[in-house]
Amino acid sequence: xxxYQKKQKPFPWHIVFFLAPALIxxxxxxxxxxxxxxxxxxxxxxxxxxxxxxxxxxSNYKYLFTDYYYAPIxxxxxxHNIVFFLIHMFVQNPIGLLLAAILSKGGKLRTFFRxxxxxxxxxxxxxxxxxxxxxxxxxxxxxxxxxxxFSMEGLFQPWLGLESTALITCSLISVWQYIGTPMILFxxxxxxIPDELLEAAKVDGANPWLIFWKIKFPLIIPTVGLVSMMTxxxxxxxxxxxxxxxxxxxxxxxxxxxxxxxxxxxFFGQQQQMPNQTLGATIATMQFLIILVGVxxxxxxxxxxxxxxY
Amino acid sequence: xxxxxxxxxxxGPSFFFQLRKWAGEAxxxxxxxxxxxxxLFPIYLILVNAFKERKAIxxxxxxxxxxxxxxxxxxxxxxxxxxxxxxxxxSIVVTVMALVLTLLFGTMASFxxxxxxxxxxxxxxxxxxxGIMIPIRLATVGILRLMVNLRLTNTLWALIIVYIAQSxxxxxxxxxxxMRQVPQELIQAxxxxxxxxYHIYWLILPLIxxxxxxxxxxxxxxxxxxxxxxxxxxxxxxxxxxTLGSQQFLGQYMTxxxxxxxxxxxxIVPILIFYLIFSKQMIKSITSGALKS
Numbered sequence: 001x002x003x004y005q006k007k008q009k010p011f012p013w014h015i016v017f018f019l020a021p022a023l024i025x026x027x028x029x030x031x032x033x034x035x036x037x038x039x040x041x042x043x044x045x046x047x048x049x050x051x052x053x054x055x056x057x058x059s060n061y062k063y064l065f066t067d068y069y070y071a072p073i074x075x076x077x078x079x080h081n082i083v084f085f086l087i088h089m090f091v092q093n094p095i096g097l098l099l100a101a102i103l104s105k106g107g108k109l110r111t112f113f114r115x116x117x118x119x120x121x122x123x124x125x126x127x128x129x130x131x132x133x134x135x136x137x138x139x140x141x142x143x144x145x146x147x148x149x150f151s152m153e154g155l156f157q158p159w160l161g162l163e164s165t166a167l168i169t170c171s172l173i174s175v176w177q178y179i180g181t182p183m184i185l186f187x188x189x190x191x192x193i194p195d196e197l198l199e200a201a202k203v204d205g206a207n208p209w210l211i212f213w214k215i216k217f218p219l220i221i222p223t224v225g226l227v228s229m230m231t232x233x234x235x236x237x238x239x240x241x242x243x244x245x246x247x248x249x250x251x252x253x254x255x256x257x258x259x260x261x262x263x264x265x266x267f268f269g270q271q272q273q274m275p276n277q278t279l280g281a282t283i284a285t286m287q288f289l290i291i292l293v294g295v296x297x298x299x300x301x302x303x304x305x306x307x308x309x310y
Numbered sequence: 311x312x313x314x315x316x317x318x319x320x321x322g323p324s325f326f327f328q329l330r331k332w333a334g335e336a337x338x339x340x341x342x343x344x345x346x347x348x349x350l351f352p353i354y355l356i357l358v359n360a361f362k363e364r365k366a367i368x369x370x371x372x373x374x375x376x377x378x379x380x381x382x383x384x385x386x387x388x389x390x391x392x393x394x395x396x397x398x399x400x401s402i403v404v405t406v407m408a409l410v411l412t413l414l415f416g417t418m419a420s421f422x423x424x425x426x427x428x429x430x431x432x433x434x435x436x437x438x439x440x441g442i443m444i445p446i447r448l449a450t451v452g453i454l455r456l457m458v459n460l461r462l463t464n465t466l467w468a469l470i471i472v473y474i475a476q477s478x479x480x481x482x483x484x485x486x487x488x489m490r491q492v493p494q495e496l497i498q499a500x501x502x503x504x505x506x507x508y509h510i511y512w513l514i515l516p517l518i519x520x521x522x523x524x525x526x527x528x529x530x531x532x533x534x535x536x537x538x539x540x541x542x543x544x545x546x547x548x549x550x551x552x553t554l555g556s557q558q559f560l561g562q563y564m565t566x567x568x569x570x571x572x573x574x575x576x577x578i579v580p581i582l583i584f585y586l587i588f589s590k591q592m593i594k595s596i597t598s599g600a601l602k603s
Contacts, residue, residue: 017508019423022415022416025471026437026441026475029453029474030441032456033449033453033456034446036455040451102338102341115589119349119350122535123353124553131356134571145371233443281451284448291444
């Protein structure tokens with residue numbers, strides 16, 4: 001045992017080498033800017049010197065929540081965002097689950113449908129927005145013709161242009177595009193359930209409906225939670241679709257305004273409105289807090305939920 | 311006579327049973343067909359009408375182009391008036407660079423996090439995992455200020471760097487679990503043979519290739535489709551990506567139906583082809599658990 005001695009370990013430079021690139025990019029481009037944004041919400045621009053910011057405590061928040069002109073816009077955007085989220089939660093996710101349940105039976109035909117049904121999800125918001133803008137356009141009249149097939153052309157209205165229907169229409173367009181994500185996640189969870197767990201029920205002659213709700217659904221509850229959390233985070237962070245469909249002014253008359261478009265308008269300015277970096281940072285911080293609440297609720301819930309290992 | 315009645319009686323429940331069984335088979339398939347029509351019809355309308363002359367777009371919107379209605383005037387307008395060539399190059403440069411660097415940095419970091427025990431490794435993993443759930447867009451104000459200070463606005467580098475930061479948390483999260491599955495005996499054997507840690511990293515890479523493919527595809531699509539960062543960090547004509555470029559073009563030419571339909575077709579077709587080639591692998595990689603914790 002001549003060569004065997006305890007050596008003093010040298011400093012692990014290789015670990016630094018492996019971690020440094022990812023950590024530097026992530027910290028410099030994500031962590032620090034995020035902290036910078038959050039802290040900027042406590043400042044306001046010095047009117048005398050635009051490059052200098054003055055600490056103003058919570059007054060940006062006070063302005064956002066109570067200002068005569070601005071508060072209604074902020075609360076409106078928040079309300080629209082909640083509606084936007086609820087429509088995704090209760091239209092997109094149940095349809096996604098239904099499609100996943102059907103697909104999970106397997107077979108060549110269903111593999112084909114799986115590929116087809118996911119197609120809208122890979123398209124960009126820009127395309128999706130313009131496709132639907134054209135289809136719903138009264139000038140083209142395509143939707144009117146389609147409704148006419150069911151002799152319902154009387155129902156046609158310029159849904160994107162009416163205050164009462166614009167937000168729901170935008171949400172449903174987003175549902176059309178995004179249905180693939182919950183579908184594929186539910187599908188993955190469903191085909192992961194081992195057959196042994198279902199066989200006993202099948203032998204007992206339970207019908208598929210009962211098997212789904214009594215056995216399969218409880219087993220995929222973790223995925224239901226994950227999909228809900230993803231829907232929540234994605235929706236309170238949404239911007240692209242509304243911006244492309246309705247513009248930064250989220251028309252008509254701000255009826256489709258959500259947090260993302262409000263942030264964009266505030267931060268960059270729009271028409272008569274001057275750009276306001278610090279108020280923009282305040283709105284981003286509100287989005288951050290809302291999303292954080294969602295994520296924390298999800299994580300607490302996840303800790304308490306039994307996950308079945310099979 | 312009696313016989314037929316009794317046999318009819320006998321067939322009664324069996325017929326309903328058959329019907330129910332048939333419905334149980336057919337209804338799900340009908341639902342799939344119904345939703346597939348909803349999913350594909352809008353895309354069909356765009357692709358079909360892009361190749362028609364203006365009158366036919368309005369007169370026969372549902373028909374496929376015939377010899378009479380066929381026209382490429384929209385594509386001519388797009389190639390003459392927009393910078394689709396530049397946009398495509400920009401999108402490809404940004405996506406490929408971001409993808410390659412994400413995979414490089416991601417494999418290095420996850421190798422270190424999975425293979426070595428050191429002070430702070432838990433903290434670093436935690437910091438990265440926060441980034442999975444908190445979207446990077448919330449840091450927009452800070453990122454724009456940073457890019458202005460670095461004089462990187464209206465450069466492709468600004469986009470590449472942000473997309474790397476955006477993709478790293480998920481990449482590291484998934485790759486770490488793969489790196490942990492690499493048999494330790496293999497690594498020990500390499501060490502005994504005198505391989506350096508850097509060499510071991512290089513030896514491990516081929517073992518996690520399936521994961522790299524899956525991550526690659528799932529990183530690419532959001533980057534290619536993103537509107538937010540090009541709009542905020544690099545909106546100039548020279549740095550616009552396909553998504554931003556088509557958004558601006560469509561906004562400007564909203565009344566030129568031939569041109570917008572053509573430009574939409576040009577944006578849909580590449581991603582559609584890419585998807586149809588890789589869809590099997592994509593869905594296989596999700597369902598095989600490559601993207602699950």
